[in-house]
Amino acid sequence: MKIKNLIEGLEIEKIHGDLEKDIKGIGYNSRKIDLDYLFVAIEGFESDGHKYIQEAIERGAIALVVEKDIKLDREDITIIRVEDGRDSLARISSNFYGKPSQNMKVIGVTGTNGKTSITYLVKSILDRVNKNTGVIGTMGSVIDGEVLSTENTTPESLWIQRYLYTMLKEGTKHCVMEVSSHSLDLKRVEYCNFDIGVFTNLSRDHLDYHNTVENYFNAKLKLFYMTNKCNIINIDDKYGRRIIEETKNLDISTITYGIEKKSTIYATDIEYHLKGVDFKLNTPKGSIDISFNIPGEFSVYNALAAASVAYCYGIDLKGIKEGLEAVEGIRGRFEIVPTNEDFSVIIDFAHTPDGLEKVLSTIKEFAEGRIVAVFGAGGNRDRTKRPIMGESVGKYADFLIVTSDNPRNEEPMRIIDDVVEGVKKVNNNYIKVVDRKEAIEYAIKNAKPKDIILLAGKGHETYTIIGNEVLPFDERQIVLDFLKEIKN
Numbered sequence: 001m002k003i004k005n006l007i008e009g010l011e012i013e014k015i016h017g018d019l020e021k022d023i024k025g026i027g028y029n030s031r032k033i034d035l036d037y038l039f040v041a042i043e044g045f046e047s048d049g050h051k052y053i054q055e056a057i058e059r060g061a062i063a064l065v066v067e068k069d070i071k072l073d074r075e076d077i078t079i080i081r082v083e084d085g086r087d088s089l090a091r092i093s094s095n096f097y098g099k100p101s102q103n104m105k106v107i108g109v110t111g112t113n114g115k116t117s118i119t120y121l122v123k124s125i126l127d128r129v130n131k132n133t134g135v136i137g138t139m140g141s142v143i144d145g146e147v148l149s150t151e152n153t154t155p156e157s158l159w160i161q162r163y164l165y166t167m168l169k170e171g172t173k174h175c176v177m178e179v180s181s182h183s184l185d186l187k188r189v190e191y192c193n194f195d196i197g198v199f200t201n202l203s204r205d206h207l208d209y210h211n212t213v214e215n216y217f218n219a220k221l222k223l224f225y226m227t228n229k230c231n232i233i234n235i236d237d238k239y240g241r242r243i244i245e246e247t248k249n250l251d252i253s254t255i256t257y258g259i260e261k262k263s264t265i266y267a268t269d270i271e272y273h274l275k276g277v278d279f280k281l282n283t284p285k286g287s288i289d290i291s292f293n294i295p296g297e298f299s300v301y302n303a304l305a306a307a308s309v310a311y312c313y314g315i316d317l318k319g320i321k322e323g324l325e326a327v328e329g330i331r332g333r334f335e336i337v338p339t340n341e342d343f344s345v346i347i348d349f350a351h352t353p354d355g356l357e358k359v360l361s362t363i364k365e366f367a368e369g370r371i372v373a374v375f376g377a378g379g380n381r382d383r384t385k386r387p388i389m390g391e392s393v394g395k396y397a398d399f400l401i402v403t404s405d406n407p408r409n410e411e412p413m414r415i416i417d418d419v420v421e422g423v424k425k426v427n428n429n430y431i432k433v434v435d436r437k438e439a440i441e442y443a444i445k446n447a448k449p450k451d452i453i454l455l456a457g458k459g460h461e462t463y464t465i466i467g468n469e470v471l472p473f474d475e476r477q478i479v480l481d482f483l484k485e486i487k488n
């Protein structure tokens with residue numbers, strides 16, 4: 001595509017050079033630049049893309065989008081100076097891929113917990129009524145059955161636009177996307193035409209990035225100004241009610257869902273059990289009984305959110321029921337490891353105080369033996385949530401093994417101590433085991449009949465991040481291998 005077409009709509013401060021050149025690809029990382037590429041230099045938190053302009057040119061960049069004035073000894077390189085590199089990257093990427101979001105239905109899901117779960121529930125319902133649905137989120141990008149791994153829950157704008165383009169090419173006209181607060185703040189989803197926005201809930205997380213809960217909320221709020229068809233909001237969450245208030249004058253319809261407060265889509269007759277939850281789904285078009293395969297009240301909320309999306313698209317109750325009930329489970333979300341033992345092992349991705357509270361209170365309701373929790377907190381992430389996570393687990397678990405969860409560049413024992421600070425307030429029945437594999441093995445070795453061992457925090461992840469290294473680490477495999485080992 002010619003540079004002049006690529007920069008359509010871009011807010012430009014200065015241009016130098018030829019705009020007729022043909023661009024073969026776009027990049028924001030110098031290491032990924034190829035022949036005849038356009039390189040967008042972004043000043044980041046860790047580094048500065050402008051430092052890598054020379055490398056980008058050596059690799060084949062023939063045009064640059066920059067946030068600062070730069071001096072080059074090459075006259076043939078086109079230089080476009082802009083105010084905001086991230087915003088420009090999003091605009092250019094959308095142009096390059098033919099503005100794919102304008103030709104499809106994109107559903108954005110935001111909130112602290114439940115995003116991944118809801119995206120897969122929506123996919124299950126829409127797929128069943130012949131709407132081939134793509135997903136972009138924590139577990140990767142799913143395009144026509146193929147899963148591509150993504151670096152972030154919501155990838156950089158270039159990738160989002162590329163995935164949407166590929167989906168369209170494959171005949172996928174619906175995409176359900178997790179929209180993280182980082183992505184809203186860092187403009188990864190700019191120029192993305194959202195049909196529907198879904199809000200799950202808001203609780204403590206990511207304060208390392210946003211500093212205050214108010215900033216975190218305001219980042220999430222942005223999504224509901226970007227939608228065209230409908231906003232779907234959890235009315236039982238106080239931040240959900242704030243979104244409803246803040247957006248009430250917009251020319252867009254709002255569907256509310258909930259259990260406690262009066263809402264458009266709601267659940268009644270809820271019956272909890274360890275293998276799932278049964279409830280009546282009520283909509284303005286009638287009610288239907290749902291037998292859902294993931295337990296807990298939080299699952300009812302996730303199912304209601306997905307049902308609201310389907311309702312918004314006019315899918316009938318039977319279609320919604322079939323789609324929800326077809327979900328046998330979601331990887332790493334209350335996943336029961338098939339051990340064949342007299343105790344149970346559950347792998348769950350809870351990594352926030354609220355997520356842990358929700359999953360543990362669900363387990364507590366059915367536990368006949370002890371609850372043993374193996375968990376930790378991620379390094380280079382919100383420190384303020386760590387003691388609160390410890391407290392959430394300490395309130396419910398009979399025995400806690402506080403361990404590591406992706407320490408990244410932090411000292412693992414320091415993270416554990418941050419968590420233990422909260423544990424100690426409510427429970428003294430804990431040990432610290434830095435090595436997560438040893439921690440899991442300890443829990444299994446000492447398991448008593450009817451125990452429920454919860455391995456929390458890593459969910460679907462099959463790796464651990466120690467320093468800058470990503471090492472293989474699959475908890476299911478660790479559990480099964482260890483059981484085999486102690487039996488031999």
Ligand SMILES: CC(=O)N[C@H]1[C@@H](OP(=O)(O)OP(=O)(O)OC[C@H]2O[C@@H](n3ccc(=O)[nH]c3=O)[C@H](O)[C@@H]2O)O[C@H](CO)[C@@H](O)[C@@H]1O[C@H](C)C(=O)N[C@@H](C)C(=O)N[C@H](CCC(=O)O)C(=O)O
Binds near residue numbers: 029156186
């Ligand atoms: C805090 C944050 O979100 N940071 C994101 C941000 O990084 P940054 O601004 O620090 O980038 P940087 O390292 O300073 O580099 C600046 C620029 O120089 C470029 N560069 C750098 C080195 C080089 O050799 N050549 C080069 O061109 C980089 O490509 C970049 O364009 O922009 C990068 C490019 O898009 C992202 O990869 C990076 O996400 C990092 C990996 C990250 O960990 N993000 C997490 C916190 C995140 O986004 N999480 C959310 C929420 C998770 C959830 O709860 O669901 C998510 O959506 O995943």
Ligand SMILES: Nc1ncnc2c1ncn2[C@@H]1O[C@H](COP(=O)(O)OP(=O)(O)OP(=O)(O)O)[C@@H](O)[C@H]1O
Binds near residue numbers: 112115153298334355
């Ligand atoms: N609606 C919910 N409310 C509270 N906790 C939930 C909810 N849904 C799921 N959880 C808990 O949070 C964990 C993570 O769920 P999920 O992966 O769906 O959230 P997410 O918002 O995608 O998280 P992330 O921000 O990491 O992408 C689950 O394993 C479960 O323990």
Ligand SMILES: N[C@H](CCC[C@H](N)C(=O)O)C(=O)O
Binds near residue numbers: 351
């Ligand atoms: N999307 C979340 C996932 C956290 C998962 C947990 N295992 C951790 O590493 O803290 C994050 O990047 O903060």
Ligand SMILES: [Mg+2]
Binds near residue numbers: 117138139153
């Ligand atoms: Mg997710």
